Amino acid sequence: MDASDLLTEAYGRLPDLVAAAVEGLSPEQLRQAPGAGSNPVGWLVWHLTRIQDNHLSDLHGAEQVWLGGDRASRFGLSADPDDTGFGHGPAQIAAVRPENGQVLIDYHRAVVDRTLAYLRGLSAADLDRVVDENWDPPVTLGVRLVSVLDDDLQHVGQAAYVRGLILRG
Incomplete structure (x- = not known):
């Protein structure tokens, strides 16, 4: 298995994890933080x-x-390409109001499908290409892809944990 196949396999697992975290939760439960200062x-x-x-x-x-169609409005948000949630405070977190779990699943699936198509076209040499020189050492494409995957896996695990807390009441 080459690195592109490995990344494709790893990113391809995310949709099932996302669906398991949100399916069956009401809009209110999707917005419910398990405690002060924690994320829903x-x-x-x-x-x-x-x-x-x-x-x-x-x-x-x-x-x-995110910028296509009415996707952002289905979360109660504007289609701001720079709003990723990084640095959000309590008011900004509360402003993210998905209509239901399906809008989360659909958005995630669309992003993953495009990610997988991109990953399938990569070669080993592509993964060594520097994509960000603002770090020491500079960040390669391979490192960036692993970093995003790592972030995704941490947050989907947190979402599954919060789901369990909510369902246990």
Whole structure:
């Protein structure tokens, strides 16, 4: 298995994890934080998807999925390409109001489908290409892809944990 296949396999697992975290939750449950200063399931899944959409779109020079159609309005938000949830405070977190779990699943699926198509076209040499020289050492495409995946996996795990807390009441 080459590195592109490995990344494709890893990113391809995310949709099932996202669906398991949100399916069957009401809009209120998606917005429910388990405690003060903690993040709700809906925000966590929105955020991990925004990060992937933002970063991968930048890597392959495409418009973010977030900016198409009425997607942002279905979350109670504007289609701001820079709003990924990074640095959000309590009021901004509360403003992310997905209509239901399906809008989270659909947005995530659209982003992952595009990510997988991009990953399938990569060669080993592509993964060594420097994509960000603002770090020491500079960040390669491979490192950026692993970083996004790591962030996604952490947040989907958090969402699953919060779901369990909510369902246990």
